[in-house]
Amino acid sequence: MTVKKRIVGLLREYVDIFAWSYRDIPGLDPEIVKHRLPLKPECPPMKQKLRRTHPDMALKIKEE
Secondary structure (H helix, E strand, O other): OOHHHHHHHHHHHOOOOOOOOHHHOOOOOHHHHOOOOOOOOOOOOOOOOOOOOOHHHHHHHHHO
16 A cells, blocks of 8 residues: 555544644634735845746656
8 A cells, every 4th residue: 555545544534633724723813824925125026037848848747
């Protein structure tokens, strides 16, 4: 049995224990789970140039 199958089996066995969304955790402070990026207002975001991959690798990436 693969590790992935064992983990999936474990998650299914204990489905009532794990929280699948923030609504499943009443009383959790939203300030703890909110994701923020501390950006400086004087530093505007920069757009990076497009990175191309080798055509052979692009096919493998697309398959995944």
